[in-house]
Amino acid sequence: MANHLMTNTLLFSLAALLAGCASPQNQPELNRLNNQVGKLNTEMRQLTRQATALEQQSSLNLNASQGAWLLPATNTAVLLKSQAGEVRLSLSHVESEANGTRATLHVRTAGDKPLPGFSAQIEWGEMDKTTGRPLQANSQTQKVSVRESLLPRSEIAIPLRLSNFTPQQLGYVRVHDIVVNTPASSPTQP
Structure with a gap:
C-alpha cells in the first residue's frame, strides 16, 4: 500500500512539473520526461507484481513439508x-x-x-x-x-x-x- 501511495505521489509530482514545462521550446524535454515517467510506471507495476508473487510463494512454502x-x-x-x-x-x-x-x-x-x-x-x-x-x-x-x-x-x-x-x-x-x-x-x- 505504501508503494502504491508513493507511486501516485511521484506521478502526480511529475505531472505537475511537466505541466509547468509545456512551452513549445521545451517540447523535446517534455517528451523525454514523459517517456521516463512511462518507464518508471511500468517498472513499478512489475516490482509490485513480483513482490505480491513473492509474498504468495513464501506463504505457500511456510508450512509445506x-x-x-x-x-x-x-x-x-x-x-x-x-x-x-x-x-x-x-x-x-x-x-x-x-x-x-x-x-x-x-x-x-x-x-x-x-x-x-x-x-x-x-x-x-x-x-x-x-x-x-x-x-x-x-x-x-x-x-x-x-x-x-x-x-x-x-x-x-x-x-x-x-x-x-x-x-x-x-x-x-x-x-x-x-x-x-x-x-x-x-x-x-x-
Missing part, C-alpha cells in the same frame, strides 16, 4: 528438505511454446554433501485470482529423473514442458515426492 511451490513471477529460489537432501529450487526461462509453456527447473545442492540421483513429481497449474491460492482441479503432472549424483554446491538444469497453460496462465510449479533412485538390481550369479 512435502514439496516446494515455485511461482514463476518471483524469480526467487526455494529451499526444500527432501529424502535426497537439501535442495535449492528455482525456475527460469519461462516461455511460450505451441502446446503451453516451457521452463527450466534449476536444482542446486544446498548443503556440503553430494545429492544422489533422484526422481521427483512436478505439478503445475493456475492460481485463483480471488484468493491467490493454487487451483489444483485442472493441474497437470509429470515425473522428472536425475540419474547422476550432484556434487556439493553444484546445479543441474532440467527442461520442463508444461502443457495446457500459457506463461500468462501458469500460476505455480510444485516440486514434490523427491525420492532417491535405487540402483538397478544386478543379476544373481550361480
